[in-house]
Amino acid sequence: MTISPTNSGDDYDFAIWGPETSVICPPYKQPKRCSYSGAFGDTGLRTSDTDTTETPSGNKWVAAMEVVVAEIYVMYISNYSQSGLSFTLSWQLTNGASLDCLLLPVEFIALEADLMDEHVEVTWSTASESNASHYIVERSTDAFDYLPIGRVEAMGNTSSETHYSFLDEAPEEGLNYYRVQQVDADGTSTTSPADYAIYRRGSTEMVVFPNPAGDLLYASFELYNDSPIIWRILDSTGRLVEQDLYQGTKGNMLIDVPLERLPAGSYTLLVNDPKGSMNRSAHFIKQ
Known part of the structure; x- marks a missing residue:
């Protein structure tokens, strides 16, 4: 694969992600090949090179790729x-290989999830759409296993910025x-960030x-003022087994509580500020 600038004095960079079974754009993994060399002129893949990444001081070329029929890759090219x-x-x-370059049906700009009272509003925008049918909104509690929770019809074909929203009521x-x-x-799909x-x-x-937790527990609560907070862990007998001080800021707080030194069992997490204006507690299980 060769990228040849019209102007030989231009610096072009590129990255290739994959293989995948469907189009995932933007990608969320490390690229399979990447060149961000600062040199000018042609760049790309070639069999005489063995490295998979080119740094700013590199020669712009990375190793060729062995691919399999029906694999899908995403490539980004930057001038x-x-x-x-x-x-x-x-x-x-x-070896008789051929290539099908697909125009992605949607160009995502941004996706945001915001708490609204007892619900979560999911909003996203697209810069353009081509033959887009609909959107499936998915939710996960671990960032790995997602389940569909709703559907929103797409604009279809537009070169203008389009905004969408979905309310997760539960x-x-x-x-x-x-x-x-x-x-x-045509049934093909693209995944947003x-x-x-x-x-x-x-x-x-x-x-x-x-909850149950492994070696790390997260605690979410509201803090009314900028203030240090103290968290303590009590075991099932009420004995203090862990504690630490954390600098808190006003608003919604999210802290991480390390549990690697605790044996498996039932515990209580206590969180309070030195003035006693905020006291929180929650039970959890350490696996």
Whole structure:
């Protein structure tokens, strides 16, 4: 694969992600190949190189890739020189291979998840759409396993910025991750970046998660003033087993509580400020 700038004095960079079974844009993994060399001229993949990444001082070329039929890759090309001049992209394929370059149906700008009273509003925007059918809103509590919670119809075809929203009326207690699957008219899909919101039932409660927990516990609560806070962990007999001081800021707080030194069992987390104006407690299980 070769990227040849029209102006030989231009600096072009690129990255390739994959393989995937569907289009995921923007990607969330490390690229399979990447060159951000500061040199000018042609760049790309070639069999004579063995490295997978080119740093600013590199020669612009990285190793060729072995691919399999039906694999999907995403490539990003950047004109670092910002000259506005074009380039030629050519492929050197072997063993009868062919390439299908697809125009992504949607260009995502941003996705946000914001707490609104007892609900979470998920909003996203697109810069353009081509043959887009609909959006599937998905939610996860661990950022790995997502489940669909709603559908929003797409504009379809537009070159203008379009804004969408979806209201999650039953968020899970604690941390909620959200993302959007855009489904094209032909059934292909594109995945948006993810965002999260922390939901607590009642503004004065403290939520701990995950529960049961491993070596790390998160606690979410509201703090009324900028103030140091003290967290303490009591075991099932009421004995103090861990404590620490944390500098808090007014508003919604999220702190992490290390548990690696605790044996498995049932515990209580206590959080308060030195003045006693804020006292929170929650039970949790250490696995």
